Amino acid sequence: MLTLMIFLPLLGFVLNGTLGKFLPKAISGWLGTAAVFGSFVIALMSFMDLTGDTTMPERIYTKLFTFLHVGNFHVDFAFQFDRLSAVMTLIITGIGTLIHMYSIAYMHEDDGFYKFFAYLNLFIFNMLVLVLGSNYLMLFFGWEGVGLCSYLLIGFWYKNVDFGKAARKAFIMNRIGDLGLLMGLFLIYDTYGTFEYQDVFKLVFAGSAESNAVNTAIALLLFIGAMGKSAQIPLYTWLPDAMAGPTPVSALIHAATMVTAGIYLVIRSEAIYALSPIAREVVMWIGLATSIMAALIGLKQNDIKKVLAYSTVSQLGLMFIALGCGAYTAALFHVITHAFFKALLFLGSGSVIHGMHHEQDIRQMGGLRKKMPITYLTFLIGTLAITGFPFLSGFFSKDEILMSAFAHNPLVFGLALVSAGITGFYMFRMFFVTFHGTYRNTHHGYDKVHESPLLMTLPLLVLAVLSVIGGAVNLPQYLGESISGGLHHLLSYDGGGQFSPILMYPEHAIELSHTAEIGLLVMAVSVFVIAFLYTRNKYVTQGAVPESDEAQAGMGKVLANKFYVDEAYDTAFVSPIEAAGDVVGNYVDDKGVKGFVDGFGSGSNFISRLLSKIQNGNIEYYLVYMVIGVALLLAFNLF
Amino acid sequence: MSILNIFSQVEISHYIYLSTVLFCIGLFGVLFRRNAIILLMCIELMLNAVNLLFTAFSSYMGDSDGQIFVFFIMVVAAAEAAVGLAILVLVYRNTRSTDVSFLDQLKG
């Protein structure tokens, strides 16, 4: 079953990749969707099996074949379906199915339709390998695979040079992180002699305190990998550029699934991180810095997808804060809810872009509320969920992160609260500017704007419902002991002591007084209310429109230019490398290596010209050569 | 039976030198002459040099195998001469010449 679940999308990829060209668009699209949906159904059934039956072991394990076997080095091509993988799998295949469905309508005019679905299916396959692999090498396999698919899909409209560059940027940024991950894997193998999760964690657990320096190094290296994939400072700049890809791709890969691979990696390696407070501090502070910085940049972006992209970076930062505080459940919780509402927001923005005939600048929009009622409604729900409107999914998950941050360090709490507050500002700004006010586009008339077809609004509605009720996965304790902490129990479930749970070290229960808890809630809600009222006043009542690029000044200009990080990277890394490349290319390569290599060519050309004179077809010459050859042979024998 | 007792007066090395000289004369002819018939004759000369050597070794060692080999060489030489001359006649028919340097027309 497990194998089928993983290989269904691969099958879809192969079918679409080979035959897709000859299939009608509808068939190729539904084929891709069905493959992912099949995986989802199997995943759901497996999940029921795993959690419903107490006699089940801690994981469903399938070994397909021996991946590598060299000397003592042994890696199996094996999958495991445990509780953490199950949650990730459900997100990937569930949201994947919705987004595939959405794409059928969104991409229907595209020439590369079948290619798009082939790539999407390949992505799902790789993502499943990533989360279901039973060892670090399998994870790396999937990790690289999703990187490749991300590259392919960002550069899907490869005829646009900028999009191609964005794809390359994403790939290269990810490579930097991958190097860290790879070195982390080497260190794991060097220290523990195996890649299998279970074996590694048992050894880590047994060895506990003695090798903490090594564990810290492993944890930091793995985190570098997570930085690349999950877009954290300093490797985050690729994610906003990745918005060059089609919007469903942004929703699936760059919001809901792939970028959370870093979170998954850290949660999976909990046993290692638990032993290294230093690494956790690093994770937390980087997450915090990323969160605030991305949120600030988001305030001044005018591309609807760019705002969402920075929002994603910011939310990922929040998750890393939770991880740094040791609140793994909270992080995973936020992964789930974020997947719901961010996919919803991206798909909603896709619907807007679709309705606006591929216009992405929010300054060109306005007043879409009446033309696109379903999109408006679902987008509103998404916005409310992400900004923490009480009792929507985002409210619970964000609150849990804030609370664990408060328990860890009040300063971190304060800063995270600021970040969460800014979320409200930029989200409502975008929301109001897009859907309220007056229509400002001059190219397409207001009457040309249209609501998207059912195939696109249906996923929106499903995701909206999930965004509302998603919090039920892990309700806080104050709502009642019996219904709360579902996810927490799932991750900490140890089968009555029969096996090791996902989280080997029990999470610190957040010990807060009732007053403190209420106080925190009030603070969070009041931040939300302030953001809502301020932006509503500015963009709806006063009808303000964000300035044009030239009118930016002061701090706003810095933010609009994303703190000039891209420019700084260009100066610090890209230009020197290009200059060095020029030198090497023009002098070392062109003059030195090329001359040397060309010398071989012209030299052998010259020699063969000489030799071809010998081969003149004249028997007498041949005879002479033969005799000389015989004489030489004899002479060699002689001396 | 022999006319004179050659084995006690002549070393085998003399026969070796003699046949080597004959062989090299034949070789020189092959290299020097252009007439294909003379070429074939020079090859016969070289073969005979080898035959002489075989016979000398055979006689000095008292083993008749060498002389049997001479028979086989003769057979091959005869066959070669027959086929070679047939080819020559054919070439002459086509080109009115037996000059081997003309055969460079055969190159591809």
Add this chain to the structure above:
Amino acid sequence: MMQNLPIPFLVLSFLTILSALYVVTSKNPVHSVLALIFTFFTISAHYVLLNAQFLAIVNLIVYAGAIMVLFLFVLMLLNLSKETEPVKSNWWGISAAITAGCLLLIITAAFQVSGEAVAKNPVEGIGLVKALGKVLFTRFVVPFELTGILFLASMVGAVLLGKREKGNDALISKEELNG
């Protein structure tokens, strides 16, 4: 050491080399053939000296008799008896001489180095028909039959090549081919 050698051997060797040289240097192909026949006669005499009486006779009959007559026949047939012999340049003569001389030197040097490892053990009568026939039809019977097949094949080949095909007897001159 030359003077220690018996006169018949010296005379025979001298005649052999001389006639062989005439074979390769004579401008007239007919003279070459005759000189070669003479060379075969001297070689046959050497065979007699070496107690290989049967070989001496066979050499005369097969080589001097059959093969050389074949050569002569072809020469006459092609009308090459006159001095239409193509001559190579001096450069070719010198280089051919040098090449052949080098080989001679090297082979001689090889013999010098390897020394005389051959034991002298002459046996009376091995060159007679009786002895040779016994060996040929016992130990070498399979190669003997094979040479028969080889002969047959070469005979068929020669006939095939020599047969004038109908419609294929157009004579092409050298100039035509070159053009």
